[in-house]
Amino acid sequence: MKKHDIKPFDLWKETMHVMGRLGLLLCTSDKDGKPNAMNVAWLTGGLIWGRPIITVLIQTDRHTFNNIEKTHQFTINVLPMEFTDELLHLGTASGANEDKFAKSRLTPVPAQSVTAPLIAEAVVHYECRVVHKNDVIAENLTPDIRLFGTNHRVYFGEIVAASASPNAAKRLA
Amino acid sequence: MKKHDIKPFDLWKETMHVMGRLGLLLCTSDKDGKPNAMNVAWLTGGLIWGRPIITVLIQTDRHTFNNIEKTHQFTINVLPMEFTDELLHLGTASGANEDKFAKSRLTPVPAQSVTAPLIAEAVVHYECRVVHKNDVIAENLTPDIRLFGTNHRVYFGEIVAASASPNAAKRLA
Numbered sequence: 449m450k451k452h453d454i455k456p457f458d459l460w461k462e463t464m465h466v467m468g469r470l471g472l473l474l475c476t477s478d479k480d481g482k483p484n485a486m487n488v489a490w491l492t493g494g495l496i497w498g499r500p501i502i503t504v505l506i507q508t509d510r511h512t513f514n515n516i517e518k519t520h521q522f523t524i525n526v527l528p529m530e531f532t533d534e535l536l537h538l539g540t541a542s543g544a545n546e547d548k549f550a551k552s553r554l555t556p557v558p559a560q561s562v563t564a565p566l567i568a569e570a571v572v573h574y575e576c577r578v579v580h581k582n583d584v585i586a587e588n589l590t591p592d593i594r595l596f597g598t599n600h601r602v603y604f605g606e607i608v609a610a611s612a613s614p615n616a617a618k619r620l621a
Numbered sequence: 622m623k624k625h626d627i628k629p630f631d632l633w634k635e636t637m638h639v640m641g642r643l644g645l646l647l648c649t650s651d652k653d654g655k656p657n658a659m660n661v662a663w664l665t666g667g668l669i670w671g672r673p674i675i676t677v678l679i680q681t682d683r684h685t686f687n688n689i690e691k692t693h694q695f696t697i698n699v700l701p702m703e704f705t706d707e708l709l710h711l712g713t714a715s716g717a718n719e720d721k722f723a724k725s726r727l728t729p730v731p732a733q734s735v736t737a738p739l740i741a742e743a744v745v746h747y748e749c750r751v752v753h754k755n756d757v758i759a760e761n762l763t764p765d766i767r768l769f770g771t772n773h774r775v776y777f778g779e780i781v782a783a784s785a786s787p788n789a790a791k792r793l794a
Contacts, residue, residue, distance in 0.1 A: 457637040460666075464630040467668055492676055493633075494665030495640055497766045503665055503676060579763045582755050582775070590752045593670045602755070602775075 451573070451611045456500035459572050459612055460493055462620040463526050467491065470535050473525040474504065475556065476515035476564050483556040483565045485548055486512045487538045490600075491524070493574075493607075500607040502576050505584065505600040516603055520578040521562040525570035527554075528619045561609040571616040576605025624746070624784045629673035632745050632785055633666055635793040636699050640664065643708050646698040647677065648729065649688035649737050656729040656738045658721055659685045660711045663773075664697070666747075666780075673780040675749050678757065678773040689776055693751040694735040698743035700727075701792045734782040744789040749778025 466472065471487040478484065490505040502524060506513050516522055527535060534552045549556055556565035562575045586598035613619065639645065644660040651657065663678040675697060679686050689695055700708060707725045722729055729738035735748045759771035786792065 457634050460633040460637070461630050464633070464667060489671075490669040492665035492667030492669065492674060494637060494676075496663040496665065496678060497769050498662075499766075501665060503667075505669060579766050580757065581761050582758050584753065585755050588754050593672075593752050596670050 526572035580604035699745035748782040753777035
């Protein structure tokens with residue numbers, strides 16, 4: 449079904465609902481254009497500096513981390529429930545060692561405004577360029593949260609395009 | 622009209638819509654319990670560490686900054702359009718010098734789960750305790766954004782309660 453542009457936070461309620469259950473797919477490409485994807489569930493969205501922004505925490509030992517450091521771009525893709533297996537696999541495998549897409553039902557396709565790919569099977573897409581980054585600071589975390597690990601960088605991505613399937617809200621309910 | 626609890630991001634679309642036009646009211650109290658409020662428009666919401674989180678950027682020379690550093694709590698209050706004058710005033714005055722509430726139609730009232738107050742006239746409330754903080758790093762900002770100033774701390778507040786008027790979505794449209 450053809451997708452249309454949306455305002456950045458029109459489907460945020462649904463995006464958070466899916467992220468809390470399954471996670472979202474963050475896609476990047478490396479300097480040669482090879483696509484990669486990982487499951488993310490630590491992410492916020494809103495306005496900063498008058499721009500629509502997604503912030504996402506990425507472990508600094510991930511292949512995705514290297515890709516974002518080099519390209520300063522990523523996309524966030526919201527998949528419906530029937531792709532649970534793919535989301536779980538992409539949360540554990542590393543794109544440094546295998547082509548994650550070859551083994552899945554997921555298809556990387558060109559985005560509108562960034563070189564990182566979208567996932568065709570997703571029903572909502574956010575395309576982001578990184579405009580700021582800083583790090584999680586271990587000693588500033590409350591003790592109950594420190595146990596989640598502290599080697600995370602926070603990327604602030606400006607949403608330069610957002611799009612969705614017409615039936616996205618229904619498919620994500 | 623009596624308010625009811627909501628899921629943290631049920632009204633995020635509406636919250637972002639109002640923030641983009643008018644801003645939101647961030648309330649704190651000082652160590653003696655004296656309430657303060659400021660207009661904020663640089664804020665995101667989502668899930669991090671499995672918790673619902675609001676991140677907000679606060680200038681380090683604000684009275685609000687001192688209050689959050691001491692109490693580690695804040696509330697975010699979404700006011701309808703008829704309070705435009707109050708929101709503009711609270712964006713410029715400093716709570717260090719005057720009682721902002723005495724001059725306004727806004728009423729600080731106790732929150733459910735934090736000591737920072739809510740604003741009775743708001744139609745959506747988010748109550749937050751700070752679980753992490755870091756700073757905006759000037760050299761990591763893209764040049765087009767660096768001009769907005771760089772003396773900001775990023776507070777990561779876990780949403781420990783969220784509530785809304787039954788007609789909130791309509792009043793914020």
